[in-house]
Amino acid sequence: MARETDAAGSSGGAGSGASAQEFYGQWATVYDLIARYTPGVPALRRRVAAASRLEPGDTVVELGCGTGANLPYLRKAVGPEGTVVGIDFTGPVLRRAREHADRFDNVHVVRADATRPPLGGDPPTGGGDDAVARDDVDAIVATFVVGMLEDPAGVVDDWCDLVGPGGRVVLANAARSDRWYAPAANAVFRAIVVCSTPPTTRFRYEEDLTARLDAKIAAGHDRLRARSGAVFEERRHFGLVRLTGGVVSAADGAWDRSADEGR
Ligand SMILES: C[S@@+](CC[C@H](N)C(=O)[O-])C[C@H]1O[C@@H](n2cnc3c(N)ncnc32)[C@H](O)[C@@H]1O
16 A cells, blocks of 8 residues: 655745645645646656656656656556655645555655655655665656746756666656747746746736746756756647656766855
């Protein structure tokens, strides 16, 4: 049976992410339906699993797994002998994820901060028979999460360090399209962003939310490209969804953080 553990209680991520947790907690059921059944989204999730280059027996960690819509695809890729861990800091969405994952022994959901995943033998994934050590992680997946992070490049950097050389990191995120029909696609996209960015009750004409989101997505995906020896890239859904998969390079080890401004 899938196990749900909780490491988010003392998480620093809940501070800046408090409104995100409230929002996703409130809309967990609706979000689950959108995440699973929106036309084209199941195909995207299959592509994300394929880009992770998983082999039977591998261990894959999904960060910001939400209601767990990717988990069945990841589980299929690693097979019954592999391990799938979904991490999210929002309790109600994780409960949905657990309901969906419950039939699998090797799919675990953990309540924790994706910017500080509790891997490496620390509780809650350590100490039990479902322990996942940092060294065992073959791939990290994060879909529609990077735009919610304060420092996407820094966090992606940490994820690359976590899987190490040869490990895979796969990101999928929505940002503005640059296709010829971009004005129409981007108008719809902007409406979705405004409606789904917590707090949704406030009018926010004073800032361009989509530009801010674009910058975060670009920062996260750019850093993954910079850290990877082999890169797989795809645009989907009218050019609005970017999928980047990277095999982390051994070159020079970890990223030189002194090169980052503002870190
Ligand atoms: C847009 S949803 C995407 C869910 C899922 N990845 C999917 O593709 O359907 C974003 C999810 O990221 C989670 N999230 C955002 N920041 C997080 C953080 N720092 N730690 C853990 N979860 C986070 C939210 O709780 C939410 O469930």
